[in-house]
Amino acid sequence: MTGIDLVDPRDESIIRRLDYTTTEQLDDAVAAAHVAQRAWAALAPAARAEHLRAFAGVVRAHAEELAQLEVRNSGHPIGNARWEANHVADVLGYYAAAPERLLGAQIPVAGGIDVTFLEPYGVVGVIVPWNFPMTIASWGFAPALAAGNAVIVKPAEWTPLTALRLAELALAAGLPAGLLQVLPGEGPVLGTAIVDHPGIRKIVFTGSTTAGAKVMAGAAARVKPVTLELGGKSANVVFADADLELAAATAPGAVFDNSGQDCCARSRILVERSVYDRFLELLEPAVTAFRVGDPRAEETQMGPLVSRKHWARVDSFVPDDRQVAFRGSAPSGRGFWFPPTVVIPDSRDDRLVTDEIFGPVVAVLPFDDEADAIALANATVYGLSGSIFTRDLGRALRVARGVESGNLSVNSHSSVRYSTPFGGYKRSGIGRELGPDAAAAFTETKNVFISTE
Ligand code: NAD
Numbered sequence: 001m002t003g004i005d006l007v008d009p010r011d012e013s014i015i016r017r018l019d020y021t022t023t024e025q026l027d028d029a030v031a032a033a034h035v036a037q038r039a040w041a042a043l044a045p046a047a048r049a050e051h052l053r054a055f056a057g058v059v060r061a062h063a064e065e066l067a068q069l070e071v072r073n074s075g076h077p078i079g080n081a082r083w084e085a086n087h088v089a090d091v092l093g094y095y096a097a098a099p100e101r102l103l104g105a106q107i108p109v110a111g112g113i114d115v116t117f118l119e120p121y122g123v124v125g126v127i128v129p130w131n132f133p134m135t136i137a138s139w140g141f142a143p144a145l146a147a148g149n150a151v152i153v154k155p156a157e158w159t160p161l162t163a164l165r166l167a168e169l170a171l172a173a174g175l176p177a178g179l180l181q182v183l184p185g186e187g188p189v190l191g192t193a194i195v196d197h198p199g200i201r202k203i204v205f206t207g208s209t210t211a212g213a214k215v216m217a218g219a220a221a222r223v224k225p226v227t228l229e230l231g232g233k234s235a236n237v238v239f240a241d242a243d244l245e246l247a248a249a250t251a252p253g254a255v256f257d258n259s260g261q262d263c264c265a266r267s268r269i270l271v272e273r274s275v276y277d278r279f280l281e282l283l284e285p286a287v288t289a290f291r292v293g294d295p296r297a298e299e300t301q302m303g304p305l306v307s308r309k310h311w312a313r314v315d316s317f318v319p320d321d322r323q324v325a326f327r328g329s330a331p332s333g334r335g336f337w338f339p340p341t342v343v344i345p346d347s348r349d350d351r352l353v354t355d356e357i358f359g360p361v362v363a364v365l366p367f368d369d370e371a372d373a374i375a376l377a378n379a380t381v382y383g384l385s386g387s388i389f390t391r392d393l394g395r396a397l398r399v400a401r402g403v404e405s406g407n408l409s410v411n412s413h414s415s416v417r418y419s420t421p422f423g424g425y426k427r428s429g430i431g432r433e434l435g436p437d438a439a440a441a442f443t444e445t446k447n448v449f450i451s452t453e
Pocket of ligand 1: 127128129130131132136154155156157185186187188190191192195206207208209211212214215228229230231232262263356358384424428429
């Protein structure tokens with residue numbers, strides 16, 4: 001395909017036609033990126049920091065515009081989209097401190113001085129999924145730029161508009177042309193070309209585990225480093241001694257936020273058997289009260305799914321003859337609407353328990369004791385996030401240490417903060433984004449020995 005008609009998930013209207021980048025255009029972009037990168041890396045660290053602060057300021061000033069664009073292109077509720085736009089400014093602000101703090105080491109050796117330098121790769125490729133188009137782009141480009149790289153972002157086919165606007169805002173903020181380029185295109189075509197391109201030295205990929213494995217294989221052929229942020233099937237573990245009202249009240253948000261299109265969605269709720277029925281009683285009103293509707297409305301908590309194709313995939317998990325425990329409501333008519341849905345799986349092997357649905361469908365299962373809870377939480381190929389509800393601090397720590405997952409949260413569902421590391425175990429990924437070390441992940445370590453003899 002040479003381009004795509006972008007669709008508003010709320011009413012299925014066409015927003016606009018967008019042409020895809022050709023591989024010749026990619027070559028030109030990489031050449032321009034190399035020129036920009038050399039000048040960028042040669043700037044004083046404080047000057048790079050100042051540019052990133054200016055970029056953060058321009059993003060903040062355009063947060064409302066970016067948020068409205070995301071509502072239209074992705075169907076995110078306006079409240080969420082505002083958070084996302086401001087989060088991009090926060091991420092840029094946080095990594096604006098990095099150029100002046102990329103510290104090497106001085107290592108004691110005989111006969112001289114040994115020092116290390118953290119040097120940029122050059123041009124970095126950032127491949128982004130459709131579920132959080134601007135925030136996930138920024139997790140790649142902000143620390144990469146801070147470390148002195150140029151960045152080529154490939155947004156997902158369905159949701160390129162906010163990333164394209166961010167590239168314009170970078171220019172408006174005074175970043176050099178060519179330093180941050182956003183190139184729309186198809187994964188198997190442009191994405192593959194980015195992975196294969198000899199002028200692109202590192203790949204950050206966020207998306208499905210299937211595509212991530214292909215990206216890793218392509219990068220292996222070029223011996224190119226990758227950071228992979230992939231799928232998830234996270235557990236929300238509720239013990240009998242927990243504040244059950246709190247656990248039940250917060251469980252819907254932990255899985256239905258962004259219509260469940262969240263790699264961190266707590267899509268398996270594991271409840272200690274002695275309070276299983278009571279928890280379901282408390283969960284039902286919280287689910288039916290979840291406000292699904294027009295993403296432009298301030299009070300909306302959940303909008304539509306992103307596309308017709310994705311809607312059909314989510315729907316395949318809950319066919320008409322599949323009994324559900326209870327459901328919330330959703331608008332009918334045009335738009336990719338899907339109600340919040342709670343299912344009781346037939347067994348622990350049910351695909352509702354094992355597969356990433358990436359929609360507003362949650363499975364609730366009982367467990368017997370602490371060991372069973374940990375075993376069940378770990379009975380997945382994924383390991384991205386998870387939550388633990390208990391009043392016993394020792395148990396909270398034991399379970400947090402026992403669950404093979406990159407991001408755990410006790411008596412809460414927090415998982416993404418720009419100042420803390422984020423990433424997955426097992427098939428949820430390789431490497432970490434965000435947090436204090438992310439800029440260093442966009443550097444090569446160079447060791448230099450200086451003889452004093
Ligand atoms: P996807 O894998 O289909 O696509 C992700 C991106 O990769 C898109 O830009 C796509 O065009 C591109 N792509 C696809 N095939 C490619 C290939 N062969 N080579 C190079 N690029 C390719 O995923 P999606 O459907 O857009 O996103 C949903 C998935 O992303 C879910 O599995 C979700 O869990 C995961 N995700 C993970 C995280 C995380 O941080 N771990 C965050 C968000 C989403």
